[in-house]
Amino acid sequence: MTMKVLKFGGTSVGSPERMRNVSKLITDGDKKIVVLSAMSGTTNNLVEIADYYKKGNTDAASNLIGALEKKYAEVIEGLLTTQTYRNKASSIIACECNVIRSYANKPFSIQVEKIILARGEIMSTNLVQLYHEENKIQSTLLDSLEFMYVDADGEPVMPKIEEKLAKVLKQYPDEKLFIAQGFICRNDKDEVDNLKRGGSDYSASLIGAAINADVVEIWTDIDGIHNNDPRIVKNTHPIAEMSFDEAAELAYFGAKILHPSTVLPAKVKNIPVLLKNTMEPNAKGTVISNKATNTGIKAIAAKDGLTAIKIKSGRMLLAYGFLRRVFEIFEKYKTPIDLITTSEVAVSLTIDKTDYLAQIVDELKALGTVEIDKDQTIICIVGNMIAEEQGHAVEVLKALKEISVRMICYGGSDHNISVLIDTKNKEKALIALNNNLF
Numbered sequence: 001m002t003m004k005v006l007k008f009g010g011t012s013v014g015s016p017e018r019m020r021n022v023s024k025l026i027t028d029g030d031k032k033i034v035v036l037s038a039m040s041g042t043t044n045n046l047v048e049i050a051d052y053y054k055k056g057n058t059d060a061a062s063n064l065i066g067a068l069e070k071k072y073a074e075v076i077e078g079l080l081t082t083q084t085y086r087n088k089a090s091s092i093i094a095c096e097c098n099v100i101r102s103y104a105n106k107p108f109s110i111q112v113e114k115i116i117l118a119r120g121e122i123m124s125t126n127l128v129q130l131y132h133e134e135n136k137i138q139s140t141l142l143d144s145l146e147f148m149y150v151d152a153d154g155e156p157v158m159p160k161i162e163e164k165l166a167k168v169l170k171q172y173p174d175e176k177l178f179i180a181q182g183f184i185c186r187n188d189k190d191e192v193d194n195l196k197r198g199g200s201d202y203s204a205s206l207i208g209a210a211i212n213a214d215v216v217e218i219w220t221d222i223d224g225i226h227n228n229d230p231r232i233v234k235n236t237h238p239i240a241e242m243s244f245d246e247a248a249e250l251a252y253f254g255a256k257i258l259h260p261s262t263v264l265p266a267k268v269k270n271i272p273v274l275l276k277n278t279m280e281p282n283a284k285g286t287v288i289s290n291k292a293t294n295t296g297i298k299a300i301a302a303k304d305g306l307t308a309i310k311i312k313s314g315r316m317l318l319a320y321g322f323l324r325r326v327f328e329i330f331e332k333y334k335t336p337i338d339l340i341t342t343s344e345v346a347v348s349l350t351i352d353k354t355d356y357l358a359q360i361v362d363e364l365k366a367l368g369t370v371e372i373d374k375d376q377t378i379i380c381i382v383g384n385m386i387a388e389e390q391g392h393a394v395e396v397l398k399a400l401k402e403i404s405v406r407m408i409c410y411g412g413s414d415h416n417i418s419v420l421i422d423t424k425n426k427e428k429a430l431i432a433l434n435n436n437l438f
């Protein structure tokens with residue numbers, strides 16, 4: 001029997017009322033795995049608590065844990081009605097908060113932070129499961145830490161996920177409704193880890209790929225992927241259909257609605273990804289699939305936090321082997337390159353992982369002079385822009401005529417024109433593009 005995967009984000013499980021609403025949406029009898037995020041605000045609170053521990057400010061951490069526990073006490077009141085179930089829920093929340101408290105006087109490490117961050121999804125999924133149990137709604141709570149695995153580089157280990165998840169599901173041959181935590185996983189050392197902020201989307205597509213689901217549905221607080229960032233630009237509209245490649249570019253280059261890696265596992269298995277609005281379940285949303293879509297520009301996204309690096313080397317650039325030497329340095333420090341442009345005498349590229357910037361720059365200096373620009377933003381214009389269709393690049397550049405553009409990348413694929421600008425010009429650029437392209 002085929003199965004669906006449905007993921008509900010933080011806002012979708014952000015209150016007792018929303019949790020009940022999710023429960024209604026998932027109890028239609030279809031066989032499915034439901035992936036839940038932490039309640040909105042919780043992961044941010046957990047990041048803050050970990051940060052207090054890091055700074056040795058245990059009092060501030062303790063206050064915040066207290067506030068979190070109080071917030072969940074209210075959620076329990078609103079969600080559950082019998083004392084028995086309220087007690088069960090309270091003891092689960094207390095247990096999770098005590099896990100966090102237990103690190104107050106231990107040395108801080110990234111590992112401690114990961115353990116703390118994992119509590120959010122564990123709490124939300126337990127609450128929804130208890131709501132089901134109290135209301136005699138049949139469902140089974142899974143423990144994602146039993147089957148979600150990443151390797152030493154934080155990349156998912158698909159064969160292991162497939163094998164472990166299949167084993168878990170085999171234990172419940174008649175179950176129709178499974179609930180699992182998004183975001184959390186284990187790493188190569190079997191430690192608690194996560195798929196990075198916003199990672200529940202990625203959990204859903206990985207699980208979908210692992211079980212060959214017929215569809216992965218990402219339920220959030222908006223009616224699908226919009227043509228521009230609705231937080232910045234007014235009058236955006238949802239896009240009904242996108243190809244896997246278009247959606248992947250958009251997610252990778254900043255559209256917050258999807259974790260950047262979400263599309264790939266679904267694309268590999270050709271599983272359609274549907275974006276739906278929990279607040280408006282009847283809205284059409286966006287279907288991402290391998291169906292050919294209309295040509296033309298469809299959407300714009302922005303990705304902040306980029307660092308531009310320019311390597312100038314009059315002598316060597318066109319010599320073969322030069323780019324390899326440049327790339328080898330980035331490879332050595334496991335730092336992905338986002339954009340790249342070359343000229344006769346220089347190569348410019350961007351990175352967003354700056355952990356090893358100093359070392360990289362040091363080594364690049366052996367190849368030429370190096371210039372760094374921080375606080376850069378990639379604006380990514382996505383669509384089906386086959387080269388035979390003229391004018392797309394011109395339209396983009398015309399729209400940006402008042403903005404200084406640091407890099408332009410076009411032709412890497414048929415789906416994307418990317419430009420690099422100073423982050424301070426982002427809003428202006430997004431609005432100008434919106435006015436000129438749609």
Ligand code: ADP
Pocket residue numbers: 008009010011012037198219220221222224225226227228229230231254255256257258300301
């Ligand atoms: P969730 O908590 O459900 O994962 P997110 O907050 O991560 O939800 O993503 C949904 C939000 O993404 C929307 O509320 C919207 O503000 C923002 N967003 C940014 N760019 C886009 C876009 N192009 N289309 C739709 N939403 C976008």
Ligand code: ASP
Pocket residue numbers: 009010037038043044120182183196197198199200201
């Ligand atoms: N709770 C995690 C976060 O806030 C994962 C997610 O919501 O997708 O980043």
Ligand code: MG
Pocket residue numbers: 009198201256257258259
């Ligand atoms: Mg999200």
